[in-house]
Amino acid sequence: MMIRPAELQAIRSGKIDLAFRRWDRPRVKVGTRMRTGVGLVEVTSVEQVALSSLRADDARRAGATSLAALREALAHRTDRPVFRVGLAFAGVDPREQLRETVPSAEEIESILAWLERLDAASGHGPWTRATLEIIDRSPGVRAPALAAELGRETLPWKADVRKLKEKGLTESLAIGYRLSPRGEAVLDHGGPARERAPRPEGTPLPRSIGAPATRALRGLGVTTLEQVAAWSASDLLAQHGVGPVAITRLREVLAERGGSLADEAHQP
Known part of the structure; x- marks a missing residue:
């Protein structure tokens, strides 16, 4: 539906x-x-x-x-x-809590066995590790670019990523994906922990604002709702790619968290 x-x-x-x-x-x-x-x-x-x-x-x-x-x-x-x-x-969504839960060694072995079964059942060969690695290496990159780098068609590859998301290994961003803490633990299993940039603090931009608005906000250095709250609606609308629908979505999500846009903070 x-x-x-x-x-x-x-x-x-x-x-x-x-x-x-x-x-x-x-x-x-x-x-x-x-x-x-x-x-x-x-x-x-x-x-x-x-x-x-x-x-x-x-x-x-x-x-x-x-x-x-x-x-x-x-x-x-x-x-x-x-x-x-x-x-x-x-x-x-229970997957939100799951992806923040770092699995035990026993759980990791179970997840790895599940990944092996996915690879064995695939008609295009093993794909799970390469997918986890490219998402880990390129968080926030558009799915078509990642799929092309792997030599895959976008839609079938996105369907595979959804399988990983079901296990809490990945999470969808407004643009692209990133590994969850759970996914990082699985990818790092059996070797040294990888060097990664610190995870961004704050609430990610909602996917519902659309890719053009997300790219426009990124261009301003705005990647979280907390940063959005420092901007007025008129200044955001002045950015190419940010339209009335995106502003409405941002207002709604901010309101749910008790926030608002800068020029609306003191309105009754």
């Missing part, structure tokens, strides 16, 4: 708890927990409804500007019924 970044942020804050979709059949089940960019989102209800039964409160809870706007959004694929889906934020 696809949910837009702005809607995900609103689900996390509790402003949205419904979604409406036209499906030929239910695509999710009650109790399903979806991993998203803001954490886990749980499906709390799924029911088929008549379009004529929708009310203004449904539109508000779904994040639509009006009942008319909600009905207009559902005006396509009229051969399919409308489903009303209840949604709730269900906490942080």
